[in-house]
Amino acid sequence: MSSSRLLVTASPHLRGPASTPKIMWNVVGSLVPVVATAGYFFGFGALLVIAAATLGALLTEMVFGSKGSLGDGSAAITGLLLGLTLPPGFPLWMSFLGGVVAIAFGKLIFGGLGQNMFNPALLGRAFLQAAFPVAITTWPTGEEGWWNLSPTQASLPLMGAEVDTVTGATPLGLWKFERIATDAVDLLTGAIGGSAGETSAVVITICGGYLALRNFLNWRIPAGIFLTVFVLSGALWLIDAGRYPSPVFMLFSGGLMLGAWFMATDMVTSPVTSRGCWIFGAGIGALVVLIRNWGGLPEGVMYAILLMNAMVPYLNQWTQPRVFGTRLGEAAS
Amino acid sequence: MPRQTTPGQDLTRGIWRENPVLIQMLGLCPALAVTNTVVNSIAMGLATFFVLLCSSILVSTFRKLIPSEVRISTYILIIATFVTIADMTLEAVVPEVHKALGAFIALIVVNCMILGRQEAFASKNTVPRAIIDAVGTGIGFIIALLMMGSIREILGYGTFLGFPIFGSNYEPWIVFILPPGGFFTIGFILLALNWWERRKLERARAGEPPAGAAVERAA
Amino acid sequence: MSGAGDGNGGSRVLPQAAPQREEVPSWRLLVTLGSTGAIAGLLLVFVYQATQPAIQAYRAMVLRQAVQEVLKGPERWDTLYVVDGGLVQELPAETDPAGLEMVFLGYHEDGQPIGFAITGGEFGFQDIIDLIFGYDPGTKTVTGMKVLANKETPGLGDKIEKDSVFVAEFDGSETPLVGVKSGRATGAANEVDMITGATISSRAVIAIINHRLELLGPMIAAYLEEAN
Incomplete structure (x- = not known):
């Protein structure tokens, strides 16, 4: 049917240099400094957790994914991001399981890359949070040596920790339960307790900013998130500084930085229009402030992003740009 | 005309080929809500079985007396009566199980599987056949609930019928005893069933008849 | 799965019945529904009467066991009602005891009062937690705590009951209670170690007891003073 001389193809005919694998591997590259920082502050154990999650994600993609999908790098991103949301002393088999669930149920079951509604890494984390609520809120104290593994990490598959460990606390947990604020400098450099990727706000911002500059992520999403969180928590803080944390604390504590730069901006699960991105970001920011201040859990970035992921199809529909020369709503679609 | 089926088919149809939960997707509310342990699954299965059987007998007995205009309300009235009886009896006999099942016993009333069998079968067939059909469907429901309950209890508590099977150090997957675990489990089961069915069909098409080829006749 | 329509010709009835439907007199509809309702009612009254004693006995037994447990085996106890901000043993003649709050005053064999069993409920992590606890007004200590109903996360929040x-943390701790994270206790007599990972449920239990005592403590003191 097709002749080699006359080839009819659909638009676009001019392509940019960016391709899915290129963007994805760039994201992977920009995550390397974040992983390194996590390793620096939390020790060898944190790197093992990230490695286990990535291994789970890659193996699942290899076994169940379509041919060649391993090379596009998206499974590696999912695994890395998932690992970064887990506590550094997390049992490795759970971490691995999280990677499997993230890819299998977060992505492949919807039909693979581009079809999934929810951020796969966060879906994996939500599964782990629901399945192992104690393990996922057990934070190391930070007083162990760099090479020291938490005894919980090596536990056999399906088994729990053999010993009770002394646990540390996250800045958000300290605030929620004991009303103790953490120093802003520590939050910025990353010398705090928490998940592996909840460390240095500075490093994460540099890495995310690189991606935004190269246009590999839509800067409006993190901007919308930070702006909303800052304004809303600032207003609450002005009303009652004893009850509500300061906006600086809200911005730099917990998983907000990692979530805003790397997870909310996932191309598949964020809106395609600019206005949609602003609304998307603002929604996440508002939900984060809502959950952190009035919810049962200290942290809410994961649920905020997942909830707004579910809104993305509507945001795309509502913010559809007008076709030139038509009125709103009568665009030929 | 409704095709005539043999009593044997009436019985086995509900158990597997038209399993109310796994194939017809009816009665999903109790199947998702209370199947977090095997004991709860059995109790819910038996209570539903009792309601289904009694309602089928009554509806079939009076099928000629019930005018079609008020048949749904009459069926619901009959079903609700037996549900209340089951509710009170369970509370008196096994109060612990009753407490665990909570409001979901009363919700058997709205289990569309039961109303479905009245409307589709008991109201048009003789009492013995209605009994056979109710027994088949009820057993199918219990089987489905048991599958759910076993998976969820084993993963969620590390026990089966209360006996630990992984040793004391098992880390329970708490998600499986929470509502999301119900959706996960039924998703898994349906995935496995459909995959199996499809493989069977593909094999049949490829010309190598599977062991149960006779069952595969088109309806 | 092509056989899903087998033999349950439900979908085929409507088009068939529509043309030849004849008018059914409304009295027949009424009679059908009325008689079904009457039979159903009759059946239910019968079952209700048959099962009610067992149900009531079970509820009484649960309460009795709970009071026994939190007051550490009293010989007997009195039921006191909360009326107009005070405790009374004898209700005013026209008051209906249903719906009134109750506390239970337990006694030793020698007639000495042990303490009060007090019920209370507040919102936990998922839903209301209902509990009963024993309180010794002499030493201002809790003598025991038992959760009566909770819907907290199985395997985690429901540890407040299991x-x-x-549960033993509450035996003999002084009030008002203070919840501390496990491993951070300083040894003070009013500290209760909370459950790791179930901070919210643990706090709710402690808050229920503290709030109930804030409310009932003065009433209990007044009642005891009056009794002496």
Whole structure:
């Protein structure tokens, strides 16, 4: 049917240099400094957790994914991001399981890359949070040596920790339960307790900013998130500084930085229009402030992003740009 | 005309080929809500079985007396009566199980599987056949609930019928005893069933008849 | 799965019945529904009467066991009602005891009062937690705590009921209670170690007891003073 001389193809005919694998591997590259920082502050154990999650994600993609999908790098991103949301002393088999669930149920079951509604890494984390609520809120104290593994990490598959460990606390947990604020400098450099990727706000911002500059992520999403969180928590803080944390604390504590730069901006699960991105970001920011201040859990970035992921199809529909020369709503679609 | 089926088919149809939960997707509310342990699954299965059987007998007995205009309300009235009886009896006999099942016993009333069998079968067939059909469907429901309950209890508590099977150090997957675990489990089961069915069909098409080829006749 | 329509010709009835439907007199509809309702009612009254004693006995037994447990085996106890901000044993003649709050005053064999069993409920992590606790007004200590109903996360929040270590924390601790994270206790007599990972449920239990005592403590003191 097709002749080699006359080839009819659909638009676009001019392509940019960016391709899915290129963007994805760039994201992977920009995550390397974040992983390194996590390793620096939390020790060898944190790197093992990230490695286990990535291994789970890659193996699942290899076994169940379509041919060649391993090379596009998206499974590696999912695994890395998932690992970064887990506590550094997390049992490795759970971490691995999280990677499997993230890819299998977060992505492949919807039909693979581009079809999934929810951020796969966060879906994996939500599964782990629901399945192992104690393990996922057990934070190391930070007083162990760099090479020291938490005894919980090596536990056999399906088994729990053999010993009770002394646990540390996250800045958000300290605030929620004991009303103790953490120093802003520590939050910025990353010398705090928490998940592996909840460390240095500075490093994460540099890495995310690189991606935004190269246009590999839509800067409006993190901007919308930070702006909303800052304004809303600032207003609450002005009303009652004893009850509500300061906006600086809200911005730099917990998983907000990692979530805003790397997870909310996932191309598949964020809106395609600019206005949609602003609304998307603002929604996440508002939900984060809502959950952190009035919810049962200290942290809410994961649920905020997942909830707004579910809104993305509507945001795309509502913010559809007008076709030139038509009125709103009568665009030929 | 409704095709005539043999009593044997009436019985086995509900158990597997038209399993109310796994194939017809009816009665999903109790199947998702209370199947977090095997004991709860059995109790819910038996209570539903009792309601289904009694309602089928009554509806079939009076099928000629019930005018079609008020048949749904009459069926619901009959079903609700037996549900209340089951509710009170369970509370008196096994109060612990009753407490665990909570409001979901009363919700058997709205289990569309039961109303479905009245409307589709008991109201048009003789009492013995209605009994056979109710027994088949009820057993199918219990089987489905048991599958759910076993998976969820084993993963969620590390026990089966209360006996630990992984040793004391098992880390329970708490998600499986929470509502999301119900959706996960039924998703898994349906995935496995459909995959199996499809493989069977593909094999049949490829010309190598599977062991149960006779069952595969088109309806 | 092509056989899903087998033999349950439900979908085929409507088009068939529509043309030849004849008018059914409304009295027949009424009679059908009325008689079904009457039979159903009759059946239910019968079952209700048959099962009610067992149900009531079970509820009484649960309460009795709970009071026994939190007051550490009293010989007998009195039921006191909360009326107009005070405790009374004898209700005013026209008051209906249903719906009134109750506390239970337990006695030793020698007639000495042990303490009060007090019920209370507040919102936990998922839903209302209902519990009963024993309170010794002499030493201002809790003598025991038992959760009566909770819908907290199975395997985690429901440890407030099932974890015997946590439940034992309440025995003999001074009020008002203070919850501390496990491993951070300083040894003070009013500290209760909370359950790791179930901070919110643990706090709710402690808050229920403290709030109930804030409310009932003065009433109990007044009642005891009056009795002496």
